[in-house]
Structures are given as structure tokens and as C-alpha cells.
Amino acid sequence: MAKYCALLRPHANSRYQAETVKLARAELTALLEKGGCRAEARRETRSGCDWLAFEAAPLNPAQVALIGFAAHLYVLFEETEDGALRPLFGQSEAYLGGDLPLVLKYKGKTNETFTSFLLNLAFCASNYEAEDGLTVLDPMCGRGTTAFIALNRGWNALGFDQDAAAVDEGVKYFRKYLEYHRLKHTLTEKSMTANGRQAAVLRAFQFAQTPEQFKRGDTRALTMAAIPAANLKQVYKKPCCQLIVSDLPYGVQHAPGGGRKAPSLEDMLYEALPVWVDLLHTGGAMALSFNVNTLRPEMVRGMMAEAGLDIMDGAAYEGLEHWVEQAITRDVAVAVRRF
Ligand SMILES: C[S@@+](CC[C@H](N)C(=O)[O-])C[C@H]1O[C@@H](n2cnc3c(N)ncnc32)[C@H](O)[C@@H]1O
Structure with missing residues (x-):
């Protein structure tokens, strides 16, 4: 089994941040299932940040790419035996531009x-x-x-x-x-x-x-x-x-x-x-x-x-x-x- 952990994207509102942990966990579970990977993610707090950690059979590139879609995850790491963290992905590449959904700001916009x-x-x-x-x-x-x-x-x-x-x-x-x-x-x-x-x-x-x-x-x-x-x-x-x-x-x-x-x-x-x-x-x-x-x-x-x-x-x-x-x-x- 390999050990993985993912750093959660921070949110400016701390009450909403607390709520997003369960959404992040559900999202990761859905993406793992979609990639045919059996694993149960758990919440961890390290260095004052929210993480999700899980153990699974070594992930293949297709599975890593799927997890790369995760909206709530910032970076996915593999944890080596000596406790070092090896980054597997950051942001997945946008077809047009990462700023496309971000630039317009208006009342009633969905996050x-x-x-x-x-x-x-x-x-x-x-x-x-x-x-x-x-x-x-x-x-x-x-x-x-x-x-x-x-x-x-x-x-x-x-x-x-x-x-x-x-x-x-x-x-x-x-x-x-x-x-x-x-x-x-x-x-x-x-x-x-x-x-x-x-x-x-x-x-x-x-x-x-x-x-x-x-x-x-x-x-x-x-x-x-x-x-x-x-x-x-x-x-x-x-x-x-x-x-x-x-x-x-x-x-x-x-x-x-x-x-x-x-x-x-x-x-x-x-x-x-x-x-x-x-x-x-x-x-x-x-x-x-x-x-x-x-x-x-x-x-x-x-x-x-x-x-x-x-x-x-x-x-x-x-x-x-x-x-x-x-x-x-x-x-x-x-x-x-x-x-
Ligand atoms: C929560 S907002 C969605 C905002 C959108 N996701 C965004 O980020 O711009 C709900 C939307 O439903 C639209 N709406 C309400 N009733 C509707 C209807 N009967 N048919 C189509 N759109 C409707 C509103 O005009 C509003 O834009």
C-alpha cells in the first residue's frame, strides 16, 4: 500500500472552510471510485492546515489525473517511507485559461x-x-x-x-x-x-x-x-x-x-x-x-x-x-x- 495526502485549498471564511472539509472528502471519494481505487480518506491537521490522507494501491497516472480535477484539493503528495512528501500534481491544466471563471465578479455568482x-x-x-x-x-x-x-x-x-x-x-x-x-x-x-x-x-x-x-x-x-x-x-x-x-x-x-x-x-x-x-x-x-x-x-x-x-x-x-x-x-x- 502507498500513502497519500492532499493539501486542501484554503477559503477566506473560516466557518465555510470548516464546512468544505466534508465536501472535499466526498469529492476525493467520488474521484477515487471513478478511477477504480478503493480507499477511505480521513481528515488530518498538519502545520495548522487541513489535509486529507489515504492509503491505497499505488496510483497510476490516469488515477492521479482524475484526482487532479478535485476542486477542493491544492496539491496531492505521495508520502515516502521516511515521511517525505513527493508532489504528484498541482493544478490540472486549463483548456482556455485558469482565470476564465474567476474574472467576472457579481452578486449571485456561484463560487x-x-x-x-x-x-x-x-x-x-x-x-x-x-x-x-x-x-x-x-x-x-x-x-x-x-x-x-x-x-x-x-x-x-x-x-x-x-x-x-x-x-x-x-x-x-x-x-x-x-x-x-x-x-x-x-x-x-x-x-x-x-x-x-x-x-x-x-x-x-x-x-x-x-x-x-x-x-x-x-x-x-x-x-x-x-x-x-x-x-x-x-x-x-x-x-x-x-x-x-x-x-x-x-x-x-x-x-x-x-x-x-x-x-x-x-x-x-x-x-x-x-x-x-x-x-x-x-x-x-x-x-x-x-x-x-x-x-x-x-x-x-x-x-x-x-x-x-x-x-x-x-x-x-x-x-x-x-x-x-x-x-x-x-x-x-x-x-x-x-x-
Ligand atoms: C444561484 S443562481 C446561479 C448562478 C450561476 N451559477 C452563476 O454563477 O452565474 C440561479 C439562477 O437561476 C436563474 N433562474 C431562476 N429561475 C429560472 C427559470 N425558471 N429558468 C431559468 N433560469 C432561472 C436566475 O436567473 C439565476 O441566474
């Missing part, structure tokens, strides 16, 4: 580390591998945090939101980012109609890391549009993604009138979930985060199951409820489309 964690849980629960050319859909994408993180994995992304101004900001920002970094790209607009009326304008980017890649068609895609979640069936008639990842409205700052519970969060989710399930390829997975003060966890999981998904359980997918701020305690539900 990038948490978003990356959600994406990892969906990915680990799915039957797909990182090399499968995945497409990630966030049906409530705001300005596109999930999409930008997915693109940096070298995957494709679809981002939709009912807030047209948020989507516009996301599109404008991404276009500027590509221009600033001189990344070859195209941006096309496509008007979609439903029942003879315009349902949405899809804005689709095609881009690559180098002009040579672009020329030979080795490109990635991002499509964004302002569409209410339940209306996506007007745009996509068949499965279009392998992963659905979304941080649902907390019913706090997005509520009309501010500070009050959004009137029909449950109804909206009840209507939207079957639509989202139809957009997932078989073997695909969905990870949703939500405020337990406005949506009851057992109700969310019940609705996901009713929509035809298989709810994930076990150490990586349970006990993820955590404090975020006053009035927001967040939970995560992960489920798979088996058929």
Missing part, C-alpha cells in the same frame, strides 16, 4: 470551487470518461460559471438562464476573453421559433486553443441563450448533453421583491426536471445544489426520482449539506439517467 465540485460529482456519477468529448448543460447558468469551468476541462458547454441580461453579460465577457487572448473563434446567432413565435436566440461560439486546431476542426463549443428552464424542450428535441450541473436559485436574492422566498421554486423545478432528464444522454448524470431553507432535500430527490433518475448514495453523495451564509444552507443531490 468557482463549489461549481467545479458539483461538476466533478456529476462526472463521477456518470458512465462517461473525461476523454469522451462531453457536453455540460447548466439550465440556470447566470453568467456562465459552470460553462466556463466545463470549457476549461476541454469539454463543450450549454448555458441557459431566464435572465437575458445575465446571459448577455456572459456572452459579452466570453467574446472579450477570446479576443483578448487571440483565440481563433466564430460566434453565430440562430433564432429558434416555437408555435410560429421566436422562442430564443442561440449564441454559439466555436473556438480552439490554436489556429491549427481550429483549421482542422479540433474545436470546442459554447452555446448560451435566454430561455426559461422549462422551455428548453422547444429548442432541443433530443438528448444534447452528458452532464447537467446547476446551482438552483436560493429563493433569497433572486426572489422578486428581494429577501422573500421565490413564489414557485418547487413548481418550477417540478415542471423543469422531466424536460432536463430528456436532454440527458443515457448514462449521463445531474448534480443540483439548492438552499434547504427554500427547497426540502427529500422533496428535491423525490422529484428527481419521479422524473426518471436514479439517486446516487454512498459516502461521496450523501451528507453534503453545508452552511454558506445566513439564510443559505446548501445541499447537493446527484442522480443518473440509467435508461
Whole structure:
């Protein structure tokens, strides 16, 4: 058996930092399982920092690369017999640029580390591998945090939101980012109609890391549009993604009138979930985060199951409820489309 330990990424808020240890442990467990590695991670405090440690059969490069996705882990070390720490990875390389999801700051943005964690849980629960050319859909994408993180994995992304101004900001920002970094790209607009009326304008980017890649068609895609979640069936008639990842409205700052519970969060989710399930390829997975003060966890999981998904359980997918701020305690539900 080999000994490993991973240093946790620090968070500025110490109360949230304490909460992230359990998320980090779940994330590492999910990634280890995905790589076919049996191990149980435990928390350790060394030199005043939080670590996760585990023993396992020596990890192969593919397993190390998978753990490299971990949002909460900063560096993974192998601990040698004499107690020395040999670094195995730092940051995994971003397809476009590590700063892509970080630059935009706005009220209501989902924390990038948490978003990356959600994406990892969906990915680990799915039957797909990182090399499968995945497409990630966030049906409530705001300005596109999930999409930008997915693109940096070298995957494709679809981002939709009912807030047209948020989507516009996301599109404008991404276009500027590509221009600033001189990344070859195209941006096309496509008007979609439903029942003879315009349902949405899809804005689709095609881009690559180098002009040579672009020329030979080795490109990635991002499509964004302002569409209410339940209306996506007007745009996509068949499965279009392998992963659905979304941080649902907390019913706090997005509520009309501010500070009050959004009137029909449950109804909206009840209507939207079957639509989202139809957009997932078989073997695909969905990870949703939500405020337990406005949506009851057992109700969310019940609705996901009713929509035809298989709810994930076990150490990586349970006990993820955590404090975020006053009035927001967040939970995560992960489920798979088996058929
Ligand atoms: C917690 S925020 C997500 C923020 C996003 N992850 C980001 O970092 O920008 C929830 C989002 O849900 C959107 N939303 C609320 N109701 C919606 C609906 N019925 N259809 C589509 N989007 C909706 C809001 O506009 C908001 O952007």
C-alpha cells in the first residue's frame, strides 16, 4: 500500500472552510471510485492546515489525473517511507485559461470551487470518461460559471438562464476573453421559433486553443441563450448533453421583491426536471445544489426520482449539506439517467 495526502485549498471564511472539509472528502471519494481505487480518506491537521490522507494501491497516472480535477484539493503528495512528501500534481491544466471563471465578479455568482465540485460529482456519477468529448448543460447558468469551468476541462458547454441580461453579460465577457487572448473563434446567432413565435436566440461560439486546431476542426463549443428552464424542450428535441450541473436559485436574492422566498421554486423545478432528464444522454448524470431553507432535500430527490433518475448514495453523495451564509444552507443531490 502507498500513502497519500492532499493539501486542501484554503477559503477566506473560516466557518465555510470548516464546512468544505466534508465536501472535499466526498469529492476525493467520488474521484477515487471513478478511477477504480478503493480507499477511505480521513481528515488530518498538519502545520495548522487541513489535509486529507489515504492509503491505497499505488496510483497510476490516469488515477492521479482524475484526482487532479478535485476542486477542493491544492496539491496531492505521495508520502515516502521516511515521511517525505513527493508532489504528484498541482493544478490540472486549463483548456482556455485558469482565470476564465474567476474574472467576472457579481452578486449571485456561484463560487468557482463549489461549481467545479458539483461538476466533478456529476462526472463521477456518470458512465462517461473525461476523454469522451462531453457536453455540460447548466439550465440556470447566470453568467456562465459552470460553462466556463466545463470549457476549461476541454469539454463543450450549454448555458441557459431566464435572465437575458445575465446571459448577455456572459456572452459579452466570453467574446472579450477570446479576443483578448487571440483565440481563433466564430460566434453565430440562430433564432429558434416555437408555435410560429421566436422562442430564443442561440449564441454559439466555436473556438480552439490554436489556429491549427481550429483549421482542422479540433474545436470546442459554447452555446448560451435566454430561455426559461422549462422551455428548453422547444429548442432541443433530443438528448444534447452528458452532464447537467446547476446551482438552483436560493429563493433569497433572486426572489422578486428581494429577501422573500421565490413564489414557485418547487413548481418550477417540478415542471423543469422531466424536460432536463430528456436532454440527458443515457448514462449521463445531474448534480443540483439548492438552499434547504427554500427547497426540502427529500422533496428535491423525490422529484428527481419521479422524473426518471436514479439517486446516487454512498459516502461521496450523501451528507453534503453545508452552511454558506445566513439564510443559505446548501445541499447537493446527484442522480443518473440509467435508461
Ligand atoms: C444561484 S443562481 C446561479 C448562478 C450561476 N451559477 C452563476 O454563477 O452565474 C440561479 C439562477 O437561476 C436563474 N433562474 C431562476 N429561475 C429560472 C427559470 N425558471 N429558468 C431559468 N433560469 C432561472 C436566475 O436567473 C439565476 O441566474
